[in-house]
Amino acid sequence: MITRLIGKALTLGVATGAMALVTAHAAELTVYTAVEAEDLARYAEQFNKAHPDITINWVRDSTGVVTAKLLAEKNNPQADVIWGLAATSLLLMKSEGMLEPYAPKGVENLDPKFVDKSDPPTWTGMDAWVASVCFNTVEADKLGLTAPTSWQDLTKPEYKGHVIMPNPNSSGTGFLDVSSWLQLFGEEDGWAYMDALHENIARYTHSGSAPCKLAASGEIPIGVSFAFRGAKSKAEGAPLEIIVPSEGVGWDMEATAIVAGTDDLEAAKTLVDWTITKEANEMYNTGYAVVAYPGVAKPVEHFPPNLIEKMIDNDFEFAANNRAAILAEWQSRYDGKSEPK
Amino acid sequence: MLRTDDENPAFLKINALWKAFGDFLALKDISLEVAEGEFVCFLGPSGCGKTTLLRAIAGLDPQTRGTIEQSSRDISNLPPAQRDYGIVFQSYALFPNLSIRRNVAYGLENAGHSRSKIDARVDELLQLVDLPEQGNKYPAQLSGGQQQRIALARAIATKPGLLLLDEPLSALDARVRVSLRHQIKELQRKLGVTTVMVTHDQEEGLSMADRIVVMNHGRIEQVGTPIQIYRDPDTLFVADFIGEMNQVQGVAETADRVRIGEVSFNCQSHGFSPDEKVLATVRPEDIVPIERDHSDQADPADQGVEVHIGDMEFLGSYWKARLDSPRLSGSLNANLSMNAVRRMELSVGSHLQVRLPSDRLKLFANPSAVT
């Protein structure tokens, strides 16, 4: 055991050096992503069917972490391609000049909503990731709660302590909720809404999928999360109802971009070209009901049917450029307000 | 006989050695020569600098100033490994996880000797320290005295030119100490290795050393053979430190006379001017009781003085008596033989006369009289 470990350690340094060489020759790409762990292997497999010569080295983490990582590596990018990260995050990269502008082949086939407005675009969308409310019917019955139908419903006193949502400071889902409320209700009313909602919130989670999972396990009956997660939990047998609030729901895109300064621009372009193909979009459709390629989407099991029409007209630029200010405001209003009882 | 001279140049030559620990001077201007084959003992109270001097010779704590030569080679700034000595510490410092054999063989390895040659040498050494059967044991299985013999064997295994012993017997109990004393001395004589031993035990020094270096406060007080040191101490410190010594206040008279109390005695010739306050010293065993039937009267020319016994302590082979005398305005300790006590029927309160032999009565400056 020990000798094996030593051997491993000794080769570590060599391997790191060698990796750089290998990348140049056999086309290996380091791809940063926030796509769910279980989907990654499938994505790579599909891509390699078309391009067996390019190996993908995934670097996967939650949206917040990958964003932080990319920004931290701003002056020394480690990634070649970003495949599957929130568009709001990519906008931040873009404003830091970290993305390589590139119009992938066939970009004109995509819904223009899913393509960066710059010419050439710096990123292209894959699929949409839509907010929803997960509602545990069993626990609601026990507590005598009626199912909410709108965002405003969630501020009703009966839900006090029964709602859970992600902290926008750490969760992409949390941020899209907050930014959508500000867009839906306007700045002033938006904050007023959150003030009221805050009274009912049991706590803010760090992750975007946690509220739905906690609703599924009955820990907190109502979880503000995203539809895909709710559908999954439901499929696992959780007594959940996925509610699409009537005012409309916030959403974000998973998107793809080339990192400026990549060692292998050609391979990166090949990969990005493939990520917007029809077959790639069909692949995204297994998890996401809304994809960038028009006409591809098939309904996803347990997915709320009316979700797409409820998606708000999201202003990503607003979201990205006001992100720091919104988060600071949110933090000063709600974070750390709960004292020891 | 072992003094160094031109024909027999010094094996170890220490010249004007100083050692400072911060502001504290542990060695002050030490110069010393040791002849080849000589057994020299550094003797002194704790803190006198004797161990510091030994460690400087070993290169373990180098001196601040001064030079050391060994076999005419200047070793002043050589690291320990480049000097030529074996060393034995009070703590034995045997390697606890190595067997006795491997401890002894430790210094013989990596020196190009064959395995069998090393084995033979180890056997020889174990024989030499009289522990031939213990080779496969571990140090913790041996007694303290045995461990110290092993440490000695290990130190001489490589036949070093110089053997350094740092309080080698201090951790042992009294009986073992005495027997090991003889063993070490015998071994040293047999091997003829130049040896420097540090001790605070005067008996050890007197019984083992060819020459004794008495040290105090970082300086050498006196260098000499044990007999010289004992019989003829150069300083009051040496007189006091080595053996037991009566010290009484006195006043110098002529060049070889001193007055103690009311009585005037002949003494070793001295350089004090008349009426100078001095300390007169005499060893307890040098005080001779005068038997009554020889003379009834104390005779000053006979160096006699009348005393009575204030206290007696039986010490096995002799009696230690406190002799009080109003004429001496003080008391003296005397060692009285069993025979004398029996014959003279001495007991506490007995009156008798004692003689202070003139050649055993030595004067020193009185430190308390110095203003």
Place this chain on the structure above:
Amino acid sequence: MSKLATELPAGPRVRLVLGSDDWFMRGFIALIVLYLFVALALPLYAMLSKSISTFRMDLTQFQFQVSDETGFFSGDILSADELNAAVGAYSEQELNVGSGGRLSATAFFPDFSFRSPVKYRVRGVDDSAVFLLGSERRTGPSWVELDSNQFRRVVLRPVTSVGLDNFKRYFSTPSLVQSIKNSLFIAAISTVITVLLAFCFAYALNRSCMRFKGVFRLIAMAPILVPSLLPGIALVYLFGNQGLLKAVMAGESIYGPYGIIAGSVFFTFPHAMLIITTALAISDARLYEAALSLRTSRWKTFWTITIPGARYGLISAAFVVFNLVITDFGLPKVIGGQYNVLAVDIYKQVIGQQNFEMGAVVSVVLLIPAMLAFGIDRIVQRRQVALLSARSVVYQPSSSRIFDRFCLLYCSLIAIFILGILGICQFAALVKFWPYDLSLSLRNYAFNRMDGGGWAAYRNSIELAGLTAFFGTVIVFTGAYMVEKTQGFKGGRTLFQFLAMLPMAIPGMVLGLAYIFFFNDPDNPLNFLYGTMAILVLCTVTHFYTVSHLTAVTALKQMDNEFESVNASLKQPFYKLFARVSVPVCLPAILDISIYLFVNAMTTVSAVVFLYSTSTALASVAVLNMDDAGDVAPAAAMGMMIFYTNVAARIVHAGLSRGVLRRTQVWRHH
């Protein structure tokens, strides 16, 4: 000095010629000092400089020109600074922004309307000025001309400078400052409870004749083998809304201070118990005999002998616990709810908001109590050691039926608490769908289907633990040997001692963040380490350096100081002594160091949470991330995997120790 100057003859100090051994040992010390510099001092420096690197809007950098209604530019060219002075759009305070700071340009023009036909020009005075058109980045002194509708998309970006603005912002943000109070509160309360409970436990172990002492001691040590966030997960299952014992909470939420305190007591308990047990064990039985002969009451004896005798142990335990709680990140992350503490703030600032500067500021704030607690503990420890060396007669408790029963009851309760926490985690991990389907299944062990790194993370953790144990032990022990046994070279050794003590005062979060700043700098030649297993090993070894170093030093100090002298006099190279004597004699300590490093590498979260990459995801971090994603049961399952692995490692260690001792330490048994 004057005495020395007058007596000591003038002349150069005698210096020994350095032998090859001396050079080698000094070289090695220099090497480890260099290691500690690179692995500790430089990253901390990078972090400190990050905390004072500020982002400020420099309005003089931007210039604007406004056209008339026909689109003709004739007006003055005004800098944003001049415009702001005129209209007062932004206060000084608002110009101090974070790294993500953005200022809308339209605010400088009060009569701006996006429907207006007026056009705007904007430019920077030089290339350092950055502004965004929407999300497009523009720099440089050439005019960008925009119509009103476009102009409203212009935002200005800040420049970096150096100053204390980050700290000012920190202390003027109430929610952040609240965390300081929260952290201190939690740490203080947890400390009082833990020390009290641990003292009673240690007292029962030392002073009673109850049965099962060995079992209790073993159980009490169990929390060391799990990540600190595991008790958080257990508490959710016990006292959460679907918890088994929810009724106990009487409507209060376990998420928050209650949960953090309960969990902290769990994971700090063994640390406190060990220290207090040692303190109680050294008290002198003769004092108790004296008290007995004086017919002193048990109660009075307790207050006049037991407590004063153990006081250093109690103080030391208190500060150790305080430090552990205030620097812990995993537990408050899992069960803290909305109750913010400093360690979690660092994580939120960095991971959530990508505000690295503020993360660095919070780190500096967290450093202060951690350093203080560490410093006091060191002073107290030193006194305790002094007591220890003067130890005398060991106390032998006498049996007392009532007291022994009471102790047994108390220890059983503590044992139930500890085993309950572990048991509930294991149970939850095996249940199919808590609380709706309690049938057993291994579904939660399908880690590859979850976020966090899957089974690969578990394998990585074992690899990290193995590598950390191996390299850490080699570096720490060799370093301790060199620094203890080298002659002279005082400067180098002092520096070494200082650097070796430093890691204990540095919270893991702070170290991890410092590593990002240092190793992720593209100009750093060590940048290639970033994202590798090597940096995790480096960080973990450094994080746990101090305790390992102290263990090694203690063992080395127990060896005869004259071994080196004897070795040199026998003209043997130092490495022979090192290999043949020092290492074998210190083998028990060496094994202790390696198991300590192994266990901690398995459980650590805080230091590595910023440093792992996808290929080096770790089990402990997976517990965190799975819990984060709401996969609580799999998180519990992974946490228990860590526990079992550490138990196995302990058993292997015990076996190895025994075997090795039998072979190499025969001398001890005679």
